[in-house]
Amino acid sequence: MTSTIEKNSGKGTSDGVVSELAAFFGVKPGHEEQLRAALDRFVEVLRTSDPAETIRTGLRDSRHVIFDEGRQLLWATTFETEWDPYLEDALLVVGAPHFFDWMQHTTEADVIVQWLEESGGIDALDKDHPDFETNARRASAGLKKIIQSRQTPAAVYFNPLGAVTMTQIIKGQLLDQAFQQVLDNPAAEEALSHPALKPLLDLASS
Amino acid sequence: MPDTMSTDHGSVPNLADVQAAVLQPRPTPYAGTYLALRIDDRRQARALVQRMLPMLDSVASFDAERQVSLAIGFSFEGLRAIGVPEDSLATFSPEFQQGMAARAAELGDVGDSSPANWEGPLGSKDVHLMLVGLAPDAPRLEAILLLARDALRDLPGVATIWQQEVFAAPNEREPFGFKDGIGQPAIEGAAIPCTNSREERLKAGEFLLGFEDETGSIAAVPQPDILGRGGTYAAFRKLHTRVADFRQYLRDRAADRADEELLAAKVVGRWPSGAPLPLSPDRDDPELGADPHRNNDFQYGDDPRGLKCPLGSHARRMNPRDAIITGEVRLHRMIRRGTNYGPPLPQGVYEDDGADRGIVFAFIGAHLARQFEFVQAQWVNDGKFIGVPVEKDPLVGANDDGQFTVPRTPIRRRFQGLPPFVVNRGGEYCFLPSLSALRWIADLDT
Numbered sequence: 039m040t041s042t043i044e045k046n047s048g049k050g051t052s053d054g055v056v057s058e059l060a061a062f063f064g065v066k067p068g069h070e071e072q073l074r075a076a077l078d079r080f081v082e083v084l085r086t087s088d089p090a091e092t093i094r095t096g097l098r099d100s101r102h103v104i105f106d107e108g109r110q111l112l113w114a115t116t117f118e119t120e121w122d123p124y125l126e127d128a129l130l131v132v133g134a135p136h137f138f139d140w141m142q143h144t145t146e147a148d149v150i151v152q153w154l155e156e157s158g159g160i161d162a163l164d165k166d167h168p169d170f171e172t173n174a175r176r177a178s179a180g181l182k183k184i185i186q187s188r189q190t191p192a193a194v195y196f197n198p199l200g201a202v203t204m205t206q207i208i209k210g211q212l213l214d215q216a217f218q219q220v221l222d223n224p225a226a227e228e229a230l231s232h233p234a235l236k237p238l239l240d241l242a243s244s
Numbered sequence: 245m246p247d248t249m250s251t252d253h254g255s256v257p258n259l260a261d262v263q264a265a266v267l268q269p270r271p272t273p274y275a276g277t278y279l280a281l282r283i284d285d286r287r288q289a290r291a292l293v294q295r296m297l298p299m300l301d302s303v304a305s306f307d308a309e310r311q312v313s314l315a316i317g318f319s320f321e322g323l324r325a326i327g328v329p330e331d332s333l334a335t336f337s338p339e340f341q342q343g344m345a346a347r348a349a350e351l352g353d354v355g356d357s358s359p360a361n362w363e364g365p366l367g368s369k370d371v372h373l374m375l376v377g378l379a380p381d382a383p384r385l386e387a388i389l390l391l392a393r394d395a396l397r398d399l400p401g402v403a404t405i406w407q408q409e410v411f412a413a414p415n416e417r418e419p420f421g422f423k424d425g426i427g428q429p430a431i432e433g434a435a436i437p438c439t440n441s442r443e444e445r446l447k448a449g450e451f452l453l454g455f456e457d458e459t460g461s462i463a464a465v466p467q468p469d470i471l472g473r474g475g476t477y478a479a480f481r482k483l484h485t486r487v488a489d490f491r492q493y494l495r496d497r498a499a500d501r502a503d504e505e506l507l508a509a510k511v512v513g514r515w516p517s518g519a520p521l522p523l524s525p526d527r528d529d530p531e532l533g534a535d536p537h538r539n540n541d542f543q544y545g546d547d548p549r550g551l552k553c554p555l556g557s558h559a560r561r562m563n564p565r566d567a568i569i570t571g572e573v574r575l576h577r578m579i580r581r582g583t584n585y586g587p588p589l590p591q592g593v594y595e596d597d598g599a600d601r602g603i604v605f606a607f608i609g610a611h612l613a614r615q616f617e618f619v620q621a622q623w624v625n626d627g628k629f630i631g632v633p634v635e636k637d638p639l640v641g642a643n644d645d646g647q648f649t650v651p652r653t654p655i656r657r658r659f660q661g662l663p664p665f666v667v668n669r670g671g672e673y674c675f676l677p678s679l680s681a682l683r684w685i686a687d688l689d690t
Contacts, residue, residue, distance in 0.1 A: 218658070227655050244549040244651035 051192045054200030055118050056098055061188040063111040064145030070108040076140035077102045083136050093204050095119070095127035102140070111144060113185075118203050125185065126178040130171065134163030137181065146184060153180040217241070256433040257448045257455055261474045261678045264301040265315035265376060266608055267434050267451070267579070270425075272416050274311070274378050275385040276583055278408040278480070278604060279392070280365065280672075281373040283325035285401020286690075289373065290326060292402050294686040295395040299388070302679055303434065312379045312388050316682065317478055317674030319343065322372030327690040328471070335467040339612040340477060340673045343367070347673075350617055352625035352642035357668035363482065365405050366670025373402070374480070374674050408482065410583035410604050416518070419485040419584060419601050420508075420639070420665075421591070423518030423533055427540045427563050429577045439540035443565070446577055452476055453610050458574045463610055466675070471685070474678030479607040479616050481671035483640070487589040488596035490639075490665045495594060497659060507659075510650045511638045513559025521553035522546075543567075550651040555630040558639040561623045569629045576623070578615045579608040602666070612673060640666045 050057045065073055084092060084100060096119030103112040117124045129137070138160060141150045154160050157177035161167060199207065220226050221242055230239040259267070283289040299314050306313065318326070320341050324333055339347060345359040345367035353359065359367045375392055379385035396402060418424040430438035430445045438445060449457030454465045454473030466472030494511075498504035505528070509515045515524065517533025522542045524532055533539055544560060544567040547553055553560050555567070562580075564573050586601030609615040622628075625642050627635035638648040638659075646662035677685065 221655050222658060230655070239654055242655040243551065243653045244555075244649070244656055 050121065050189070051195040052200075053195050053197040055203050056116050056197045056200045057118070057121065057124075058114070058116045058192050058195045059121070059124075059185075060112060060114045060190055060192060061185050062190060063113070063141070063188055065104065065109055065111050066143050066145060066147065069143035070104060073104065073111065073140060073143035076143060080132070080136050080140050083132050087131055091131050093208070095131050096124050096204075097128070098204065116197070122182065125182045126175060129163075129174045129178050129181060133165040133170070134174065134177065134181075135160055146188065149184055153177070153184060156180060257452050257474060259303040259434065260305065261680050262303045262452060263315050263676055263679065264303050264306040264313045265378070266476055266676055267303045267431065267436060268301075268306050268313065269428065269436065270378060270412065270581060270583075271311035271380045272412055273414045274380050274412045274583075275382045276376065276378040276410040276412075277385065277389055278406075278410060279375040279377075279404055280371045280406035281375065282365075282370045282403045282405045283322060283372040283401070284403065285399075286325060286327040286688075288399040288401035290686050290688060292373075292395055292399055293326075293682055296392065297679065297682055297686065299391050299395070300679060300682070310384070312384050313377070314388055314392060315374075315376045315676065317374040317376070317676045319371050319374070319672050319674055321369045323675065325372045326685060327688045328685065329690060332467055332471060335464065335472070336675065337464070337477065337612050339617060340675060343369075344479060344481075344671045344673050347617065351620045352636075353668050354642055355644065356664065357642065359670070362668070362670030364670075366482065366672065370405055371672050374672070408585055408604060410585050412583055413588070417516065417588075418582060418603055419487050419586070419588060420490055420512070421487075422508075422512050422514060422516050424582050424603075425580065426514070426518050426536075427559070428579060437536070439536055440543075440565075441541050442543050446574060449610060450574075450577060450615070451579060451609055457610065458572075468684075471677065471681045473681075475681055476608055476610050476676050477612045477616075478674040478676050479612065479671060480674065481605045482585070482669040483603045483605050484600060484667045484669050485602040486596070486663075486665050486667065487601065488594055489663060491589075491594050493663070493665075507650070510554050510557060511648065513553050513557035513561075520559070521557070525552035551653065554648070554650050556627060556632060556635050556638060556648055558637050561630075561637050562619065564623070564630075567630075571622070571629055576615055576618050577609075578619065581606040581608065602669070605671075608676070636662075638662055 050059045052058070081100065084097070096117040098116040098118060100115040103114070104110070105112065119127070134154065138150060138154060141147060154163065157163055157180060158173060162169070162173045163177055164170065167173065217238065220229070230242060293316065296314070296316060300316065301307070301313055320333065320336060320343060333341070344351070345362070348354065348359050365371055377385055377388050377392060379388060396404070416423045416425065427440070428436070430436055430443065431448055431451055432445045433448045447455070447457050449455035449462060453463065453475050454469070456462055466475070494504045494507050498507050509521060509528070514520050515528035515533060517528050517530040518539050519529040519533035520539060520542055522544060523538070543565045544553060548568060560567065563577065582603045582605050585604055587599050589597065589601065607616040624637040624640060627633050632649065635647050635649065636643050638646065643662040643664050648659045648662055650657040650659070
């Protein structure tokens with residue numbers, strides 16, 4: 039599918055069901071190592087989150103690249119949902135403190151601090167706060183505005199798996215696992231010989 | 245270090261300057277000996293090289309009638325021990341400088357194959373100089389070894405620290421019972437028969453340093469030029485084969501004796517006779533296996549699913565030819581010299597008799613990383629290149645409860661619980677200098 043600029047997907051570009059976001063931030067002088075450590079913590083939150091939760095946000099991947107001899111940071115991510123719900127859900131899954139953790143080392147830190155203050159403070163956006171969900175939904179517009187101000191759309195974007203969602207991919211994996219279990223059964227040949235199962239039998243040889 | 249960079253980097257190697265063992269196919273049958281030497285006195289080591297130079301054949305001078313050869317290789321520590329200057333040593337490939345033991349993680353030498361379990365002194369910094377003698381029979385081998393030992397006389401500063409007898413059986417079978425060493429690459433400028441009519445000869449620079457290679461460029465040549473040009477790298481490994489385990493594994497999963505033979509062929513990619521599965525997928529064809537004009541003359545392109553020869557079989561992994569894989573096959577070809585050691589396990593025996601048997605495998609090529617290490621890491625010990633990331637080479641891979649798929653209609657067969665059938669007992673990276681480089685080494689005054 040040709041890459042197109044989706045009106046509802048921020049400034050990003052999409053291929054099939056997948057949209058991309060690339061945002062560039064400045065790195066505060068002398069903060070490169072602290073930034074790297076914060077990024078490790080940020081991605082660890084994603085890694086240890088309930089897979090169902092990350093799928094719900096639409097996340098396909100997330101990459102932070104420090105470049106220009108430690109002076110700039112690229113945050114590149116792809117996602118399946120629209121831009122607005124992606125950022126809203128990302129904030130709900132990760133929590134503002136983990137965004138602030140790495141963003142405080144960028145030259146946008148002052149804007150981030152201002153956004154947090156306007157949103158009731160960092161504690162109000164912590165997942166442990168009783169009104170976290172309400173607060174986060176209310177605050178997400180500010181975060182989107184900050185990220186979008188640093189966003190540059192890809193000139194082109196290609197994703198060979200752009201036609202399928204993570205849900206479909208995972209379902210395909212589960213189906214294949216089940217199919218392989220069936221094929222390991224000595225009775226599989228007889229069972230799959232029914233005409234109704236011919237499409238499966240056609241896939242069974244390799 | 246004198247600047248002896250040559251400006252003539254022609255594509256045709258001078259075969260009168262290349263050690264015969266680098267390109268010369270081995271006789272069948274043959275007897276051979278690997279000797280590892282430690283250099284305690286560099287001047288005596290140079291005297292040894294000086295004495296041995298007249299015994300060394302080049303590819304051009306190799307006597308096809310006598311079929312006797314002697315080869316000399318150095319480890320990185322060996323080049324240092326004999327006095328090659330440090331600024332010259334720094335120009336050798338990083339992998340060679342590190343040595344095979346240091347590359348264990350990249351090579352899949354883990355578990356029983358890890359350097360901690362290697363047979364001494366293999367993998368240690370004591371292995372400096374390797375001598376390999378080959379001849380069609382034991383008496384002729386002994387004759388050439390006598391010459392080598394005579395050259396060592398009165399040189400106590402060069403000590404023999406390891407010796408391994410090897411042989412090729414008259415039927416050319418390796419310990420698992422399969423004909424080996426069939427699919428060698430054909431090389432531009434070398435008078436080696438091209439046994440696959442569908443494969444163009446490879447550029448000489450794939451196998452000799454200082455010449456254009458398949459990338460269209462000339463790889464870094466160890467300096468000075470006279471030391472590096474016309475030389476090549478070698479990797480040898482003493483691979484213990486668990487033949488009884490292999491036979492038992494197949495017997496336990498086969499329906500009958502014929503199925504056992506078929507499964508073994510699917511693992512190897514060839515039948516015991518050497519007949520390739522792409523040309524004879526259903527039964528062995530000894531006539532085909534014995535015919536050097538036909539037994540390597542095939543591709544995999546008409547078998548994309550591996551119904552004739554499994555995608556993950558040993559032979560197909562070692563040289564995927566025109567199969568659709570990730571990567572460029574011509575950049576990862578290698579000259580392979582596998583030779584047997586130890587007594588064969590008699591046919592029909594399924595219990596291990598405790599004897600040490602296996603293959604002394606030798607790789608020869610100009611690119612240790614791109615050829616030997618790539619094949620070992622990607623094609624032997626990974627499956628991503630054929631779309632099966634959980635599968636390794638079923639015969640020689642570092643399997644630990646591994647998996648192997650045999651495509652078949654209507655339903656594929658999948659084998660689980662593969663143990664390692666091959667264990668590395670030790671090895672080393674070597675540099676095989678040209679004859680003029682050996683003269684340069686012998687004349688060093690450092």
